[in-house]
Amino acid sequence: MIVHTLYPVSLDNSSDVPARIELEVSGRLVEVEQVSPWQVRVVRLHSTDPNDYLHPRWQPGQLITMERYASNPAEETENRPV
Amino acid sequence: MSRRYRFSLRQEQPDDFPPASPVDPLPSPVPDGNHGLPRRAKWIKQQSDKEGTVKAVKELGVTGVPEVPPRLHCLTIIGQIEGHLVLPSQNKTTKYEHVLPQLVAVEQNPEVEGLLVVLNTVGGDVEAGLAIAELLASLSKPTVSLVLGGGHSIGVPIAVACSRSFIASSATMTIHPIRLTGLVIGVPQTYEYLDKMQDRVVRFVVANSGITETRYRELMFRTGELARDIGTVLVGDDAVREGLINAVGGLADAARVLNELTVARGRKDCD
Numbered sequence: 346m347i348v349h350t351l352y353p354v355s356l357d358n359s360s361d362v363p364a365r366i367e368l369e370v371s372g373r374l375v376e377v378e379q380v381s382p383w384q385v386r387v388v389r390l391h392s393t394d395p396n397d398y399l400h401p402r403w404q405p406g407q408l409i410t411m412e413r414y415a416s417n418p419a420e421e422t423e424n425r426p427v
Numbered sequence: 428m429s430r431r432y433r434f435s436l437r438q439e440q441p442d443d444f445p446p447a448s449p450v451d452p453l454p455s456p457v458p459d460g461n462h463g464l465p466r467r468a469k470w471i472k473q474q475s476d477k478e479g480t481v482k483a484v485k486e487l488g489v490t491g492v493p494e495v496p497p498r499l500h501c502l503t504i505i506g507q508i509e510g511h512l513v514l515p516s517q518n519k520t521t522k523y524e525h526v527l528p529q530l531v532a533v534e535q536n537p538e539v540e541g542l543l544v545v546l547n548t549v550g551g552d553v554e555a556g557l558a559i560a561e562l563l564a565s566l567s568k569p570t571v572s573l574v575l576g577g578g579h580s581i582g583v584p585i586a587v588a589c590s591r592s593f594i595a596s597s598a599t600m601t602i603h604p605i606r607l608t609g610l611v612i613g614v615p616q617t618y619e620y621l622d623k624m625q626d627r628v629v630r631f632v633v634a635n636s637g638i639t640e641t642r643y644r645e646l647m648f649r650t651g652e653l654a655r656d657i658g659t660v661l662v663g664d665d666a667v668r669e670g671l672i673n674a675v676g677g678l679a680d681a682a683r684v685l686n687e688l689t690v691a692r693g694r695k696d697c698d
Contacts, residue, residue: 346510346511346512346552346607346608347552347553347554347605347606347607347608347621347624348550348551348552348553348605348606348607348608349550349551349552349553349556349580349581349605349606349628350507350508350549350550350551350579350580350581350606351549351550351577351579351580351601351603352507352549352550353655363516364516365516374525391525391529392529393500393501393502393529393532393533393539393542394497394500395497395499395500395501396497
């Protein structure tokens with residue numbers, strides 16, 4: 346690969362950062378971290394619409410719950426999605 | 428690797444948030460014979476109507492966002508520009524598979540009239556960077572770039588690809604030769620391939636900005652400026668003086684110019 350960057354190629358890349366998931370929520374692409382089987386936390390929003398960034402829903406740190414499990418998450422843990 | 432799921436949305440607040448706030452006092456009953464009950468009921472109804480907004484203000488410090496489609500969209504190019512290889516997850520990256528469709532959407536959506544590109548990047552994959560730069564340069568709508576912090580390496584072609592470019596006075600742009608990662612076979616063809624790749628970057632920058640090819644190569648191969656590399660660091664004003672960037676400025680300048688450009692384009696379309 347040909348790169349044009351200030352970062353040295355030898356930069357140590359080992360780390361234990363939790364894996365990110367890309368989700369489409371209400372038509373927006375958000376990058377999230379899984380916090381529980383039915384909940385994810387917003388890390389980053391991918392949008393060019395400046396209004397989206399003013400909306401509290403997409404602020405980093407906000408929790409998104411799967412609606413199917415939103416009523417009573419405890420009952421549904423058996424059938425959680427992979 | 429990242430995977431895509433389709434979630435439906437339900438937002439939740441943290442348990443300890445917001446902190447308990449004093450309840451607004453009810454208006455005192457007025458001595459009008461019926462103990463002020465209708466007025467009181469009316470007041471409660473008003474409060475519950477307002478509740479949505481009041482709740483948002485109390486809990487998040489924000490009010491409802493107007494649902495007006497904005498004329499100007501904003502694209503951020505941050506961290507490393509990620510191309511054909513996926514970088515480890517602790518890298519902040521801008522991925523071309525995210526940016527390219529967004530640029531196509533900006534071009535296609537009739538409600539979007541202009542694009543502001545905010546850059547703070549250390550560079551990255553040459554082909555991904557050039558792909559973004561080429562799309563920006565060929566976008567039919569006005570684009571304005573604003574370099575904040577840094578617009579280094581392959582960030583330079585992206586910054587100059589826009590109709591107008593701005594740089595914050597404290598921002599820097601580093602110009603240095605490109606590199607090859609992985610296996611390098613020590614034959615003349617390797618060098619020629621690298622050289623051709625570099626020519627693509629140089630030609631793009633020269634074609635889209637006011638700098639000459641000789642000068643750009645001179646900055647690229649200068650010694651004695653960078654500790655571990657050859658090249659040049661241009662700070663704010665230097666980039667303008669070299670003809671790379673149009674002007675030193677901030678968000679207000681970039682937004683004003685973008686507005687002017689969209690208005691001018693709208694006028695041209697009407698003629």
